[in-house]
Amino acid sequence: MPWRTGGLLLAVLVIVALPYMITRGSSNESFQAGELVTRSAEVQALVYRVADRTHAAESAIQHLLADDPSSRAEAAALGAENEIPGLLDELRRITADNAIQQHLVEQLSVVENGRLALLHQALQRFQHNDRAGAEQALRDADALFHVDEVADKVVAGAEQSLRQRREAARKQSHDSLLVLTLTSAAQLLMLMIVVIVSERQIGRRLRAEVRERQAVQRSQMILQAVREPIALLDHNLRSLLVNAAFSELYGVSEESRAEYLEDIGQGAWADEVLLQRLRDVLLRDRELWDFELTQRTIDGVERHVVINARRLQQQDSDSPVLLLTVSDVTARALVEQQVKELNHQLENKVAQISDVNRELEAFSYSVSHDLRAPLRHITAFAQKLEDHLGEQADTTTRHYLGVVRDASHRMAQLIEDLLVFSRLGRGALRLQAVDMRALVAETCALAEAEAPGRRIIWRTDALPTVVGDENMLRTVWQNLIGNAVKYTGQREIAHIDISVRHEDDGDHEFIVADDGAGFDMRYVDKLFGVFQRLHKASEFPGNGIGLANVRRIVMRHGGRVWAEGEPGHGARFHFTLSAIEPPPPSP
Template identity: 80%
Template sequence: MIRGRVRQVAALRWRTGGLLFAVVVIVALPYMITRGGSQQSLAAGELVTRSAEVQTLVYRIADLTHDSESAIQYLLADDPARQGEAIVTGTERLVPQLLDQLQHVAADDPAQQHLVEQFSAMENGRLALLHQAMQRYKQNDLAGARQALRDAGGLFRIDDIADKIATHAEQQLELRREGARKQSDDNRAVLALTAIAQLLMLTIVVVVSERQIGKRLRAEVGERQAVQRSQMILQAVREPIALLDNHLRTLLVNAAFSELYGVSEDSRAEYLDDIGQGAWADEVLQQRLRDVLLRDRELWDYELNQRTMDGVERHVVINARRLQQQDSENPVLLLTVSDVTARALVEQQVKELNHQLEGKVSQISDVNRELEAFSYSVSHDLRAPLRHISAFAQKLEAYLGTEADTTTRHYLGVIRDASQRMAQLIEDLLVFSRLGRGALRLQAVDMRSLVEDARTVAETEAAGRQIVWQIEPLPVVVGDENMLRTVWQNLIGNAVKYTGQRETAHIDVSVRHDDAGDYEFTIADDGAGFDMRYVDKLFGVFQRLHKASEFPGNGIGLANVQRIVMRHGGRVWAEGEPGRGARFHFTISGVEPPSSSGWLSL
């Protein structure tokens, strides 16, 4: 949010700077160029004027000098009517002023100034001789006056230097006129480029303005659409929602709020405690809502019983938080209502069910105690008679000795074998019972080691048989080592037992990860197999699918396997086909165990 606002401010600054630059290009630049061009044109015109003024001054000075000479000649010719003395006096007074003015006008051109200095020197010399001629005339030295006039014309030839000055001034005048024309052309070119720049900047300003206006319009349309979508979402939410001002008056309510409390969706400035016929009259709640507005404290899960407009007593949970409006300093309150009546009923039902469950647990505890008593009775009360039967059968056989016939020995053997089998069944039942009640001692268990131990035991009992083993690398799992050892001993023992009729038996042990991420272990053999129609009987207590005469056993081993695997959170199942072998599968959690030092016996 902060970064977005910073970008907006930066963009606004760039746009403002660009607009100011455009204003400078459009307004200030033409003014500056026009002003500069005008000044340059004035300067060029002034130079042209100076060149013309130089010519004028030179010719005027020369004319005044010639007029003075003519006036003296008229005086020498005894023609006083022309007022020669006054002309000479006027020339002597005016020419120095004109020479000073000429030097000032020609000061910007060094070459011209050098010529003017020569002209001034000659003019001053010629004026001096004219003055001498005038003085001699006054002294009636007419011959001397004529000689002074001849010397002035011969020694100081001002016409030649005047022509040079005029020629140079004419050249300068032409050059300056050409410069003025060039400057005028440059000014017109600059003004044309300025006009093009103005048009370009105006085009850019118009295009940028149009884009900004388009963006603004699109933003306004997007904002209106966002507001419409927000209102649609607000009205579609089934949870009652209301927006209140700082006096707890409604500014906006959704359809769910309107339906539950009977307030119109278009209503404005309706006080909260007047809504729903007193449903919001709880003083504690209103004080908490004011605290939210004044102190910016959020209200979480305030529970309240309300009777709504439909006359139903509801248990609701109220949440509220303060929101700050962008166009106003007054905050608003967002109020949400959650109807938890059903949840409250469910919680009550859960409490009742928990109470019932506690009773069931007590009953189960009583049953477990009875089972323990039964196990104790089986362990002690049933074993003693069996021991007596077996012992007295042996004594009777010893008592009869050689007098006992074949039939008698057969009967005594049947009694002894039956008692021993009954004792083994009782022992297996006790083991099965303990597997369901004993606590698991979880630790890291190396399944490969357990398989090797079970394999050694099975091969010892099947001495002389040829068995081909295929055992994959097996993982370390978390479990009760003694119980998992029992699993492997039963499954591998069964594989060895039911392949007894094979000349060469094949037993494979493998593992894989199933879809749930657990380890799935498989023990496959090529033995007698079984009919899949009776697979459900495999894991029952004392359930057998083969005759005891074919394969010995009491049918409780797989029941023990199932109970152990289930206690470890796994499952066990089997697949088989008569005469083609069987495959037993069981799963164990695939959670990797930590170091063995981190485990505690449970």
């Protein structure tokens, strides 16, 4: 990770580079301090040389004046004039970093130049035999230019500078020792950190290697436990690794290596098209998906298999490998064959049902046309017979003729209801968003208008919008609400509740409850049958077809219907519809 590399670089810097830099800096400072000390000593030596050369020149001139001629004395006097300026220049150079000493050296230079000038004057007067002038020049030099005082000042300044520099050197040495001590402590700390981090890193690596080995072992266990045959092939389609399922199905050892795929399983993989497709996967990195093949495996059974293959790149090699998986779909193929046979049988059944539907349609046509005509004739001729008899018909005859007409009307109504019931089972659903609240309000208003003088107390929940055939759902509400109004006819004040609730599966459950005549639950299965009635027609009129229509419509919408009741305590009718939200209205 980047922070580890940065940490190691910092450690190297602290452990190696920083001590080197500090040691080098201390060495340079110590060297500079030594040079300064040496320079102070040189200043003293040069000052002493200047003073010594000056005194030597004066002594030589005095010897000349004392009638002690000597060529050396004259040469010494002349040499001082030539040597002392060079010594003063050297003093200026080595005191260039110290303004105070530079000032003292300039004073010394002025004094020396003046004294040397008088000494030179004394030497010239001597050479011209002016002894008195020469002696006066020497006395003037000694009185006017005090070289020793200025030299002592220069030496004292050099000694003070020397002491200061020695103190600075001592302090620098102390600071260097402190820095080296701190650096050593930092080195030890960094070494400890490096050791600890290294130990932790080694521990993490060892744990990672253990986890990796465990992961490899688990992967191998999973690979061997998978019941789907799996093989790993090299770029020449030779086996590198197979799992137990592959070994069991094709009779190849799990430890076998470098066995060509086409030689495995006694020719089970000898299909040239498949081998070419597998080579394409390796060469062009194309995945092979759901290649269906019929193979005879090592157990002699012909199996329908689906083969998938993809290329993998090895981390430690440039050669790709091929991962091959085999799915035995023999059972699925048999099922598909059975499904085909069942579909064929179903097609035959559908054809038979189509024939039956055509016969039903022919029957409906016959009922709607052939049976209605005789009924119309019976009704018409019964009326004509009554008109023909006129006043001659007695009460019994009129009663019989009335019965004939009523029976004809009832038969016509039964035929009409039967045709409606038949059409409800065959007509296509026209699905749309249906507002159940509006539909119920419309039905309740119509039912109340058809029962004038009745006192009915309605209680209606906030009903949702559903997806369905609006006309068919209107028929459902008309039958259920109409029955509630009809079977509460003997109540002075009727109570009818229309509610909705949500089932656990999310469907809407609609409920119509009344406090009317009710019914015996022993006969609840007859309620939704065609022409089934639990009350006499003289008590409550009707043909017994309404609830059958309700059941058929609800079932066509994917719902269910049931009822609860108790004689004299009313009934509750339930039906469910899907809670799928209706599609948004088109703009």
